[in-house]
Amino acid sequence: DAGVTQSPTHLIKTRGQHVTLRCSPISGHKSVSWYQQVLGQGPQFIFQYYEKEERGRGNFPDRFSARQFPNYSSELNVNALLLGDSALYLCASSLNRQERSNEQFFGPGTRLTVL
């Protein structure tokens, strides 16, 4: 079975532009979470989606938005890019959101560079 996949692998944008990152969860997983990992730091929680609804949001500005589709894939959108948005964006899937002991399976990430 395929693991969590993310696209694109790398992306270079300029300040003020917007970006869309995509994630496909493991087959059968209904929950998708997004994280931002700045170089040298741990992942920071951005969103969790379960059954196409937002179930959790981290401390990120409204420029960040996401959605989950009927096939449980997800998109993360970032508008009005800032230099500080340069990071590795990780997607993680899990079976459901209701178990705090759920293991999350992470994708390889999308490396976003904002110039």
Next chain:
Amino acid sequence: GNSVTQMEGPVTLSEEAFLTINCTYTATGYPSLFWYVQYPGEGLQLLLKATKADDKGSNKGFEATYRKETTSFHLEKGSVQVSDSAVYFCALSDRGGFKTIFGAGTRLFVKA
């Protein structure tokens, strides 16, 4: 709010040395605790977990015990190998299960 603090790295050890990476947490209620590992060029993967006080998670020779009285979840391994060189992240998942909070990570280098 909930948070995770882990020892700063890098940690450099010789092969077969004993490893301890300290992790403490702040949380309301009874979170689940995790150690994730990121090998060079690879994605994050779960190493071990514990879901309640006094539980011991173990995998690949690594162990960590959920200590509620000291709010700690220290990672240990009796004899490290060069292949253990990676970045290790301590993390917790809150009661709702929808938000995982990670520590800053500890980079481990193991020399032959």
